[in-house]
Amino acid sequence: MINTVEPWVVLSFSAVIFCIGLVGLLIRRNILIVLMCIELMLNAVNLTYVTFSKMQGDMGGQMSVFFIITVAAAESAVGLGLVIALFRTLRTVDTDEIRLLKE
């Protein structure tokens, strides 16, 4: 039994990373770090997919991870484009400063 790790330990580890990403998403105001927290959460979900893929002997999980990585790359490219547009308009990366609708 020394050479095994229970599947629920691996899944719980990915849950830990997901929750760290979620809490970071809620408490941070710097939009770059908010995007990084989204990447953390995507990675945690990928690890869950790979773990279930290994447990079930099914490659569908790893295929899903492949597509999620592609979508994450597209998402961060568009997200960082939005950050640049935001910085060009407001001269800040702070999400609290996005309040044009309030004024």
Place this chain on the structure above:
Amino acid sequence: MEISPVFFYLFAGMAIAFSLVTVLKKNPAASAFSLVMVFFAFAGIYALLDAHLIATLQILVYAGAIMVLFIFVIMLLSADVPSFDLGRSHVTLRGAAAGLGLVLLAVLVWVFKNSTPAAGSGLFTVDRVVAAGGNTQVISELMFSQYLWPFELTSVLLLTAIIGAVAIAKRRPAHAAQAATKGVRS
């Protein structure tokens, strides 16, 4: 699962420590570099789980392309100055966020511990994958047979993302930009 506990706990501890650094550091550049370490730790865990192609893609795409993009934007915007946003968010909000995170974590761990389905007897066991030429070959064959349609759709998605990113980040004509800044100042 038959994976080495020593390496798993090493990589897992590294990933948790560096993701905490990512969330809590004031300097976005420091956060970005700790996120690179998290991605490397994840790649190690994928390799332990016999997902060799995913481990390679993790390093190439995440630790390579995406993080270079992040660091490029941080340097472009000169945003590598400490941001004290963490102290500014309300104590109640921070407490509520941490509480929510802990509750979600407890629920997830409880679910994973008590109701994870037993290991299935799928088609792609480790021995069969090795016999068929390894992880990468099996995934490639699946990608161009069963998953061909989603794979082609991915290329459309990437094209859309490229056009969208350029259209969003493009410098606007002078009069439009002036109007926008006037709107901000008034």
